[in-house]
Amino acid sequence: MLEKSLKGSRGYWIWIIFLLIVAAIGFFFYLRQLDYGLGVTGMSRDVSWGLYIAQFTFLVGIAASAVMLVLPYYLHDYKAFGKITVLGEFLAVAAVIMCVLFVFVDLGQPSRVMNVLLHPSPTSILFWDMIVLSGYLLINIFTGWVILTCNRKEVPPPGWVKPLIYLSIPWAISIHTVTAFIYAGLPGRSFWLTAIMAPRFLASAFASGPALLIIFCLILKRYGRFDAGEKAIQALSKIVAYALATSIFFVLVELFTAFYSQIPEQAQHFLYLFTGLEGHTKLVPWMWTSAVLAFAALGMLIIPPIRRNDGWLAVACVFVFVSLWIEKGLGLVVTGFIPSPLETITEYVPTGAEIAITLGVWAIGFMILTILYRIFITVHDEKENP
Amino acid sequence: MTTNRREFLKIAGVSTLSLIAPAIVCPAWAKDKIIPVSNSPEALSPSKALTAKRWAMAIDASKCPADCVDCIAACHATHNVPGFGNPKDEVKWIWQEKFAAAFPNESHAYLRESLQKQQLPVLCNHCANPPCVRVCPTKATFQRHDGIVMMDYHRCIGCRLCMAACPYGARSMNYRDPRPFIARINPDYPTRTKGVVEKCNFCQERLAKGLGPACVVACKEKALVFGDMENPQSEIRLLLEKRFNLLRRASLGTKPQIYYIL
DSSP states (O other): GGGGOOOHHHHHHHHHHHHHHOOOHHHHHHHHHHHHOOSSSOOOOHHHHOHHHHHHHHHHTTHHHHHHIIIIISSSSOGGGTTTTHHHHHHHHHHHHHHHHHHTTTTGGGTTHHHHHSOOOOHHHHHHHHHHHHHHHHHHHHHHHHHHHHHHHHHOOOTHHHHHHHHHOOOOHHHHHHHHHHHHTOOOOOTTTTTTTHHHHHHHHHHHHHHHHHHHHHHHHSSSOOOHHHHHHHHHHHHHHHHHHHHHHHHHHHHHHHHHTTTTHHHHHHHHTTTTTTTBBHHHHHHHHHHHHHHHHHHHHHHHHHSHHHHHHHHHHHHHHHHHHHHHTTTHHHTSSSSSSSSSSOOOOOHHHHHHHHHHHHHHHHHHHHHHHHHHHHHHHHHHHO | HHHHEEEEEEHHHHHHHHHHHHHHSOOHHHTTTTTOGGGGGHOOOOOTTTOOOEEEEEGGGGGGOOTTTHHHHHHHHTTTTTOOSSSSTTOSEEEEEEEHHHHHTTTTTTTTTTHHOOOOEEEEEOOSSHHHHHOOTTTTEEEEEEEEEEEOOOTTOOOOOHHOOOOOOOOOOOOSSGGGSSSSTTTTTTOOOOEEEOOTTTTTTHTTTTTTOOHHHHOTOOOOOEEEEOOOHHHHHHHHHHEEETTGGGSSOOOOOOOOOO
16 A cells, blocks of 8 residues: 555655655754764753653654544544544554654664663653553554555454554553653652643643644645545544643643742742743743643634634644644753752753754654555545546 | 475474573563672672662761862762863762752751851762662663662663652763763773763772772861761761751652761
8 A cells, every 4th residue: 555655746746855855954963963962952961851852742642633533433433533533543653653753862872772672671651651652653553554454445444453443542541641650750850740740741632633633634625635524623623622721721720739839849940931030031932922822722712613714723723733832842841950959040942953853853754644644545535536 | 205394394493492592591671680790799798898788978068168179079080070161061970069059948048157158069869769760761770789879871871861850960961972071081980971871879889999989088178978877886877866967858758868967
């Protein structure tokens, strides 16, 4: 089936070549990072995680898109999602591959990555994260591919896929929970040391993943001769609306605890985010952008006439995506280090090389996604117009 | 033909077995349980080595003269700690902090002025319950039976989860090749490569030779006292018995082993 990705319009090839160029630039800078060390990034002794780990954290959420389609379709027999569950699974595949790549480019000694398997450490959450992420990747590649193959041959999926699909539902929950636990179990990082971290991850994931999926469905509808169906898109937009509302609620709950208790350790990180600390305000404009976009998107998504308009829906979904990309990315990761346990404020700004490598990984992810979606569309086309 | 095939299968079977047998008899995860040489009682206590059930340090910073950095200089020279000259790439094993930074929860505006101005030496606390060891995905950082929390520079993958986990900011990452930035290389201690994390090791390499930690030996004022916390007659225990002392961020349950006499 892979050969189907070799056929496409001029636009398709321009897009692929563009992604290849971005990936190549990223790879060039990665070689520089390999040679020099992680010093080419903006990370420092005090802020020891930055843009890479922020993308990783955010993209684990995007991988959730699959479960929001699989669950209604397979557990509740919600037929409208039948056509697009494969799209969700393929998005999960691309997102998880990006996650793995972002962790990889963040390693100081990437050639030793197999030490994680050679010396398995069950007390380390990162070890478990590796297990759940690779498992989730395999499950989604398998189910997506098998179901698409069966669609092409117009035969029902084999019996053994069903249990795998059911397994993917709790598994999707586990990748968010385990990723949240990387942060939520560290003593002395009060910003992350909160039991609501995992629920927050889940809520923002179920908003950002389906939002991205809606954007893709709208793009495919306009340029790809594939209509996911009004009903499916509207159902997805309601999922985004509820998840976004929950996500905003969870952040507000955090703010209450931090500011009503007035425990400085709790409040100082949020102060850094929203007002800046002692004149250090690099993240403040970003966080306010995120907050404004989140509320604007929520407003648009809960008003039915706006939600039903494709154009406005696309805008709302872009808002959700950007807002959560900031909030769950740099906002969450970098702020955990500011101020440091020694009350030092060291700010973080990604360097050009770091941004180039980040864009390169995104390009690889989009390339995988484009190829998988291309195959999906071709299979679909052949079925509709034999 | 039948015999041939049978023979072939036999040989193939035996070869396959001989290839996988070592892995079955001694799988990778079992290797970890074999006590490494450096952790075996013999290696830890060759005749002249200093040994303890739990190593710890007491610091009486009131004895520290202003501007004295003898302990820092000695440690960093002994362990080939590079000097990059910028805070971003900085690697440090022991350094100075104000009381308010080292003890944020104990500090307030009306503490006696001498204490507020006091620079305290800070270093890895060699916690009895170390979060860095718990989070390490490769066991590159580990705890010895005598309490020393150590790094295996050859196993560390540079994920920096331990840096996020340490509530004392005791760990440094080699963001670039440190070797060109080492003033004078001490051949008795390894240099590190880029991309690995490092920190104070309580001078385990000196203890094995019967020498006290470099910082303790370098301190002319005897402000640093090193000893066995499990021996009630040790100098450190007798000292802590007499003088009021605090642990950094004791509420976190990490059970740090650097005791600050105030």
